[in-house]
Amino acid sequence: xxxxxxxxxxxxSVVAVDGVSFDAAAGSIFGLLGPNGAGKSTxxxxxxxxxxxxxxxxxxxxxxxxxxxxxxxxxxxxVPQEIALxxxxxxxENIAYWGGAYGLSGPDLKRRTDEVLxxxxxxxxxxxxxxxxxxxxxRRLNFACGIVHEPKxxxxxxxxxxxxxxxxxxxxDLVRSQAQTGTCVLYTTHYMEEAEALCDSLAIVDGGxxxxxxxxxxxxxxxxERDLLRLNGQFDxxxxxxxxxxxxxxxxxxxxxxxxxxxxxxxxxxLPEILGAIGETGADIRExxxxxxxxxxxxIKLTGKELRE
Amino acid sequence: MRSVWLIFQREFQAYWTSPxxxxxxxxxxxLSGFFFFGEFSRFVDFSQRGGSGVDVNQMLIRPxxxxxxxxxxxxxxxxxxxxFAEERRQGTLEVLLTTPATEFSLVLxxxxxxxxxxxxxxxxxxxxxxxxxxxxxxDLAPVLTGFLGLFLTGAVxxxxxxxxxxxxxxxVVAAAISFSLFLALWLFYWIxxxxxxxxxxxxxxxxxxxxxxxFGRGVLSSSDFVFYLSWIVAGLxxxxxxxxxxxxxx
Numbered sequence: 206x207x208x209x210x211x212x213x214x215x216x217x218s219v220v221a222v223d224g225v226s227f228d229a230a231a232g233s234i235f236g237l238l239g240p241n242g243a244g245k246s247t248x249x250x251x252x253x254x255x256x257x258x259x260x261x262x263x264x265x266x267x268x269x270x271x272x273x274x275x276x277x278x279x280x281x282x283x284v285p286q287e288i289a290l291x292x293x294x295x296x297x298e299n300i301a302y303w304g305g306a307y308g309l310s311g312p313d314l315k316r317r318t319d320e321v322l323x324x325x326x327x328x329x330x331x332x333x334x335x336x337x338x339x340x341x342x343x344r345r346l347n348f349a350c351g352i353v354h355e356p357k358x359x360x361x362x363x364x365x366x367x368x369x370x371x372x373x374x375x376x377x378d379l380v381r382s383q384a385q386t387g388t389c390v391l392y393t394t395h396y397m398e399e400a401e402a403l404c405d406s407l408a409i410v411d412g413g414x415x416x417x418x419x420x421x422x423x424x425x426x427x428x429x430e431r432d433l434l435r436l437n438g439q440f441d442x443x444x445x446x447x448x449x450x451x452x453x454x455x456x457x458x459x460x461x462x463x464x465x466x467x468x469x470x471x472x473x474x475x476l477p478e479i480l481g482a483i484g485e486t487g488a489d490i491r492e493x494x495x496x497x498x499x500x501x502x503x504x505i506k507l508t509g510k511e512l513r514e
Numbered sequence: 515m516r517s518v519w520l521i522f523q524r525e526f527q528a529y530w531t532s533p534x535x536x537x538x539x540x541x542x543x544x545l546s547g548f549f550f551f552g553e554f555s556r557f558v559d560f561s562q563r564g565g566s567g568v569d570v571n572q573m574l575i576r577p578x579x580x581x582x583x584x585x586x587x588x589x590x591x592x593x594x595x596x597x598f599a600e601e602r603r604q605g606t607l608e609v610l611l612t613t614p615a616t617e618f619s620l621v622l623x624x625x626x627x628x629x630x631x632x633x634x635x636x637x638x639x640x641x642x643x644x645x646x647x648x649x650x651x652x653d654l655a656p657v658l659t660g661f662l663g664l665f666l667t668g669a670v671x672x673x674x675x676x677x678x679x680x681x682x683x684x685x686v687v688a689a690a691i692s693f694s695l696f697l698a699l700w701l702f703y704w705i706x707x708x709x710x711x712x713x714x715x716x717x718x719x720x721x722x723x724x725x726x727x728x729f730g731r732g733v734l735s736s737s738d739f740v741f742y743l744s745w746i747v748a749g750l751x752x753x754x755x756x757x758x759x760x761x762x763x764x
Binding site: 253254255256257275278279281283285287288289290291292293302303305306307308310350 | 516517520524528531532604605606608609610611612613614615616760761
C-alpha cells in the first residue's frame, strides 16, 4: 500500500530524511519509532504530499505522490501531530468540512459523519463549538477528521502527544480498529511502549535514517535477548574496558567517564560478577539500571543513546 | 471546482461567525451613509441656489463612488487579513495541503469568499444610489460603470490582500501591509502628477485611482479592464506560489 524508496528531504544544509525506504501493507500497523527530530514527521509530510522530497519516491496504492498526487491523496487520511481544527465550528461541522475536502457529499457525508462521531465517542456533543472541548476530545475529533472519508492509507503523526491516559487508550483502540478494517496505518511515535503495543512492523529512525527495520519479532531478536545494564557514576574507562573484556558474553554498548551501558545475556544473574569487575577498578557506582530486552534496548544498542534523549 | 466551492462556503460562513463581517459592514454603512448624506446635502444646496449645469451624476454620484473607493482601501484589509494567516496559525493549512484540493482552488475559494462579503457591502451603496433613481433620473450608464469600477477595485485589493495574508500567520501584520500597499497604489496617482517623465507615466499607469476615474465617468476601456485583471491575476498567482512554497519550507 505504501512504498517508500530512498526518500531524501533537506532543509537547507540539514538532511532531515536521509535515504529512508520501507513498505507498509494493508490491514497492518507500521510504526516509525524514533526520538524527537529523528525525521518521522518529515517522512510523514513527504508521504502525505505536504512536502516535496528532494530525492526518492513515495507510492500510495501504486500512485506516485508527486507525479499523481491527486490520485494518491484521495487514498490518504492524515492525522497531524498538532491539532488542526476550526475552533469556530462544531465537531460535526469540522468532520463534514474535512469529509467534503476529500470529495464526500450529500447522504454519504452525513452517514460517515454520524459514524465517525459515534466511533470517537463525540456523538452526544457533536453540535457544541469545539472551543469547549478538552484536549483529549480534540485529539479524538482530529482523528475522526482524518478517517471520515474511509481512507485506505492512514498516516498518524504522534496522535497521542499530550493526551491523558484514558484518551490515549481510546486513540490506540481506534488505531487498531482502523487496521482491522483493512486500512494500512503508518504510525509515528517516540513512545517505545506504544510502538511495542501497537505495531505489527516497525522502522526505527534516528538522524533521518532507518537504523533498524522489521517485524516486532525480528527486531526483538536483534537484541539477542540480552539485558541492558546501565551504570552511572565515576569510571576509569581504560581500566574498566580491560576488565569487562575478560568477561564472557558481554558487550560494551557505550562507555564514558560518568556512564556505562552494557548488554549481557542473563544480566540479572550476572550482576554481581559485572559489578564486582567494575568495582575492582575503584569505580564509584551511584546508580544501576537493569532493563529487559525491548525496543529501547535495541535503540540504545544501535545508537548508544536513549530514545527520549 | 468542488473544492473552490467548499472553501468559499467555509470562508464566507467564517466571516459571519466572527465579528469581522458585522464590524466591516457597520463601518462601511455608517461611513458611506455619512459621506452620501454630505454629498447629497451639498448637491441640494447647490441646486437650491440655482447653480447652473447641475448634474447629479457629476456632482453627486461620481464623488460618492470616489469616496467609497477610498473607504474600501481602509476596510478590505480587515476582510482579507485572516484568509491564510488564520489557517497558518491554526495549523489547518498544512492538512488542507494533504487533501486532493489544489493550492489554486484554495486561493480561489478564499478570494471569492472575500469578494462575496465585498458584494454584500456594495449593496449598501446600491441602496444609496437607488434612492436617487426614486427621486430623480440620473444617467444609468455611469452608475453601472461606476459600480463595475468599484467592484474591480475591490477585487484587486482582495487579490493582493489574499497574497499578503498568505505570507504571514499574523493577521495584524497582514492587515497593516495590505493597507500600506493599497494606499501606495492609490497615492501613485498624485505622486505621478507631481513628477515628470517616465516615472510619472509609470506611476500614473500603476495607480488604481487613474483607472477608476474612467469608470466613474462612464467610460469603459479595454485597457482599464486589462489593468484590473492583471492585478487580480498577479495577486492570485502570487498567493498560489506562496502556498505552494509551503511544500518546500513546512
